[in-house]
Amino acid sequence: MPQRELQRLQEIHRFLNLNIDKDHELQEIAELASELLDCPIALITLMDGETQYFLYKVGTDLKQNAIKDSFCKHLTQENLLIIPDTTKDLKFRNTSCVTASPFIRFYAGAALLTHDQHQLGSICVMGTEPKTLSKGQQHLLKVLAKRVIQITEFEFSINLLKEQFIKSRESEIKLRSFFETSSALHLLVDKNLQVFDFNKNFADFLRQMYDVELMQGLPVGKVLHGEALKSFIGDFEKALNGEMVSFERKVGYRNDQEIWWYVTFEPGLNPEGEIIGISYNALDITERKLNEAQIIAQNKSLREVALWQSHELRRPVATILGLMDIYKARKKSLDKELLMLEKVTKELDERVKEIVGNIDIAHF
Structure with missing residues (x-):
């Protein structure tokens, strides 16, 4: 098996085994795709060598499908796959879901690509009547595909971030190798509201937006002020009490355009399970909004x-x-x-x- 394909399969099984706290958000993305693209069926899938797994879905109770019967296996990294009328497409008109229930007539899908360009699966919509998508809808489907990958990689990186509290050399190496390629912003804050650790993206953002140089041991009060600091402390205290806090928020403007973040505050635990700080994590969702x-x-x-x-x-x-x-x-x-x-x-x-x-x- 080629090394690249082996790495792709390892990535797929990593995500299949990942305990995702944000299942409801991924399900909401499937529901959003169905609603905004006006299709009765929407799926978020992962594909290994033989099976397509339907992790989040609207309009079907199926949990998986054989790769040989999948539309999504024909997706490329560069483009969407859109089939306006499956009965008129020589490649798909004899597929089982076209000739039998649910009698699919329309399909549109976008590939799920990790930060290192491994193609894990797809987000797709289907219908029982021929149709097409506008350019805006096509772009939205690509944006939703990026959002799915962001959430799953976000979950994986948060797990690594929590491991950093343990301070083992192995977890530190894994943390750094992943975080320096992550699109998310991560910050560890100890119980005294002092910066414990952070990734490069977070440091770059604070430097560009607020001219603040982030460093370990820096009090949060030196970074945030007024209502922003009060809000941060409120969410920080909820996380210290064991509650995970998450929300979407407009955080400012860049070139006269609103910047939107998806933010979480999560408890950070030591090996004994004691909460010793919180992880603050932010993901830029401006394009999706x-x-x-x-x-x-x-x-x-x-x-x-x-x-x-x-x-x-x-x-x-x-x-x-x-x-x-x-x-x-x-x-x-x-x-x-x-x-x-x-x-x-x-x-x-x-x-x-x-x-x-x-x-x-x-x-x-």
Whole structure:
């Protein structure tokens, strides 16, 4: 087996065996993909040599699938894979999920790539009707793929960060080798609110944004001030009491653009299980927040246009039905041709009502 593939499989099994505290967040990403991309099925998967594992999912109860029947095995690192109509694609039209239940007609997927470019699996959406994705939706799918990897690598790095409290040489080596390539920001604070350790990304951020030089032993009060310090201490104390704190927060601006972080405060334990400090961890989610807002705004505009068109269409229909009622009140009955017109107009009216009703309950 090639060395690169062996390393990829090792990465997959590392994540399969990882005890992730943020399962609900990964499930929310699958739900978000289904909702914003308007597809009934969404999956976050990992793939080894023979099996595709459905770790987080919407619209199916399946837990895994054979690689030979997987759309995702055809994903490349560089591009999305989009199949507008599976029945018209020679490569996929005879796949079991196309010819039998759930009769997949549409597929779109993005590869899950680690920081060292190992392809672990995919995030994908599927539907039972042919369709396509806008450029904005395609970009959002790529952003969600990055977010999945960020969360899983974030969890792995936090576990290593907690090990650093133990101060074994082995854990220190693993910590440094991973953290200097991690996109997250990590900080260890002891029980006295002094900096115990940090990674390069965190030091670079404080230097660029606040002109603060981070060093071991530095009191947190020398870095944060006012409400920011008060908020930090509040979350710090919750973590010292054994509670994990997590939230999304706007932390400032860069080139007139909002910066959003996903932040956690987690208890740090010694070998005896005693809490001796906290780990503060931050992940930049700005791109995800901006893309979500853009898709939601686009869908809101489409909904408003569709509602306007539907109501405008119903207006002349309602007028014709009103004239029919006046005519019947005067004539007591209608000619055959007018009866036919009334029937067709009522059918059209029901269809318009149905369209408006569907728009009102749709998830945009």
